Structure formats: C-alpha cells, structure tokens
Amino acid sequence: MLDELLLRELTPAVTGVLVHRGADFATAEDAVQEALIQAARTWPDGQPADPKGWLVTVAWRKFLDARRAEVSRRDREQRVEAEPTPGPAETADDTLQLFFLCAHPSLTPASAVALTLRAVGGLTTRQIAQAYLVPEATMAQRISRAKRTVGDVRFEEPGDLATVQRVLYLVFNEGYTGDVDLAAEAIRLTRQLASMTDDEETAGLLALMLLHHARRPARTRGDGSLVPLAEQDRSRWNTSLIAEGVTVLQTALGRDRLGEFQAQAAIAALHADAPRAEETDWVQIVGWYDELLRLTGSPVVQLNRAVAIGEADGPAAGLAALATVDPGLPRYTAASAYLHEKAGDLRTAARLYADAARSAPNLAERHHLTRQAARISQALRG
C-alpha cells in the first residue's frame, strides 16, 4: 500500500534540499513532482527504508537531467558547474519559505492555490486538476505560469503570513471534489503552518477549519442537498474535531491579539457549543460579529450580523439591521426572506425566497431556497 500521505508530507522538505543545493525553485519543484510520480509507481512494491533520502536522490538526478537538457539548448560556450556551491542541506524554515513563495502577492488567488497544493501539499497535477474540474494539461500550464511569475522571488524572501492564510482559507472553502478531500488537505497544511509559526491568526484559521469540518457529516443529505444549520443532526458532528478546535482557539484568544480568523472561529465555536439549535447563544454571537465588523468592515459580515441580530433580538431588529446592508450582496434576498418569515410576513417571505432562488450562485442553495418558497406557498394555500 502506497503511503500517499507520507509522500505529500515529505514534498516541501525535499524541494528545500534541492533549492539549498543551488537548484532554482521552478526546476527543483518539477523534479520533485517527477520523483513523487515515480515513487507512486514503485513504492507499492516496497517502500525504501529511507523514503526522504530516496526522494532527494531521485529528484536531484531528475533535476540534473533537466538542467543538462536545458544547458545543451543554450550557448555551449557558457560553462556551467554540474555541482552548484552547496549550502546547508536544509533548514527547518524551508517549508515555511515554500508557503510564502507559493502565496506570493504577485500570484492570482487561483495560481497561488494550485502552486501551494503542488509544491507544499505534494498533490500531483492530475489530482489538483480533478479537484478544480479542469483538464490536466490546463492545470499543468497554470502551475508553470505561476512558477514563472515568482521566478525572480528569492527563496529566502520574508513573507506575510496573511497571504498564506488567505490561500489556505480558499482551499478549505472551495470544498472537496475528486479523490482528494481539499478541506482535509487545507487542514493538514494549516496544521503544518501553525506548528512552524507562533501566530494567533494561523491558529484561529486552523480552529475555524476544524470547527466547520466537524459539522460536515451533518451538512448534506444522501442526495447531496444542503441541510441548514438549524436543521442539522448535531449527533453527527465530530466532537473530537470540535474539542480540538476549541482548544486551539482558546489558546490563541488568550494571547489577546484578536484577528478576523479568530473571531470567525469564535462564532463557529458558539454554534458548535449548542447541543440543539434552540440553545445557541446568539447574543454572544452578535458580540463576535461586532468584533469581526470592526476588524474587517466587510459587507458580508454586516449581512450575517443582521441575521444573528434577528435571532438574538427578534426579526424586527434583524430586518432593521438588514436595512443598513447593501441589498446587492449575494444572499441578501435569502436573509431577508428568512427574517420576513420569522416576522410572520409569509407572503413576502415566499416571494423573496423565490427571487433568491433565481439568483442563487450554486445549485444546492437554489434547491434549498426553492424548497423554502414552496413550503411557505403551500402553507399559505392550505
């Protein structure tokens, strides 16, 4: 049995070794990819005693082959050393540097996601292509272009953790398709990042992911339809993930350096803490939305806060809060429908649910909103 997880965990360290030997990141990363593919082919027949050493040896050989082919295409009068000046074999910071490089601000979010999943995550191009529903050749090109974009960035260049957090959040939020569970992969990478840095927002991001991931078993029915939070079977929530998320969050909050991921995680923790939807501490949740709004000024946060106010202070208060939110926001109409129903205005609620269904950005939400419109319409008729 191939230990795929081991291969993936070793990937960034192996790339780091090659880079420290003087290989440029782009060629080194290609070489490591090829070594991973070769490992996937041969390790099922017997895993090497020193898996990392094996990968380094094979990847280095492939790097030299690629370099020789490149050199022979270039000016033959230029003399190039076969063995570049060695530096330290690797440092513990290599993986962190790779995170920064793959999340470099010059990259578009999609390119950063693809490059991070390959160079740090150790996923194959095919796996990433499948996860994002594009042909393998297209994803290969996307990754090559991403590497050209960061071609001039020094490997040791210091980076901003926030850029990496954004990339990992994107990976987590896009969900999971294909053989690789992207949400689980996001958690694995964020755990790795958290272990290498002592950063509250990274911990907050990890907690947020764990707390949302804990609810996944309850979030979709067998037919793929969405179950809203209020209707989820909470006995299906993963209690050990919740416990871990809460612990990680509490440690981070104790540092008293609040950031948006910690605030989002706090909201998720309050939901996770309620044994039944009716026992949710909405007043505290509103308090955390206030913090989140102060930190981000985000209109989407304003919208979600209005819904929370509707729960804590009643639908009239919720609708009053909603009136200050930009009606053009996605899910505004759905929120308005929800609050109108709670306020007892069924006719308006049914109409708004139908409107919201028409402009829903994905099928699962469209189906959910259509069902709500149908439910209320039926109640009005009967």
Add this chain to the structure above:
Amino acid sequence: MAKYLLLKHYRGAPEAVNCVPMDQWTPEEVQDHIQFMADFAARLESTGEWVDGQALSPEGTFVRYDGEGRPPVTDGPFAETKDLIAGWMVIDVDTYERALNLAGELSAAPGAGGKPIYEWLELRPFLTAPPTVTE
C-alpha cells in the same frame, strides 16, 4: 477562478456584422477559420484557462416522455425560428472582465473575405460548488 460557457449559435443570436454563411466562403477562408479556433484553444490551454470545447451538429430533435410503457416522443426537425447552438467553449478565468475579453477575441474569428465575423457569442456563468463556510 470561475467557469464560463461561451455559446456559438447557428441561429438565434443577434446578427453578426460579417454574416456570410460558411458554405459561401473560399476553402482557404474555411481553413483559416478552423485554424483560428484551434490556435485560440491552444493559447487558452497555455494560459491555464481552457476547460472544454465542442461543436454540435445542426441536426437534432426535442424529446419528451410519453407515459408509462410508451417510447419517448420526438418533435423534430427543429423549426427555422429555433434558437440553435452551434457549439461551445468552457473557460476557467479569474474575472468576469477576462471572460468578456476572451469572448470578444473569439468573436473576431475570420470569416468571408478573411475579415472578422464580429459574431455575437453568448456568455453564461456556471453555477458553483457551495462554499464550506456559510456563516
């Protein structure tokens, strides 16, 4: 990244600026048009934006269920007035503006006299997968 569908119509789109039917072009003009489409697809693959492209026969039919135990019923051939799709491309791009620009470029595919067709292409966004974080 978001996926978009670019739809080419045999009929039903607003009339193209250079709208001479293909069977009245020269063979070289037909070949140039085909080459343009192939080059376009190759370029999009190299930019990491290509997902799919297909051409559709102009023949086809409407079909519906006709009741238990009965074979499906067809209603064809298509009426002359029917909006008729000729083919599609699916692209995966960073912004809506990029989708617009690519559709504009595709619309400039050469036609009669080697001049751009200025064809109207239909641009449709895909519905997405639901996000994990919903509150």
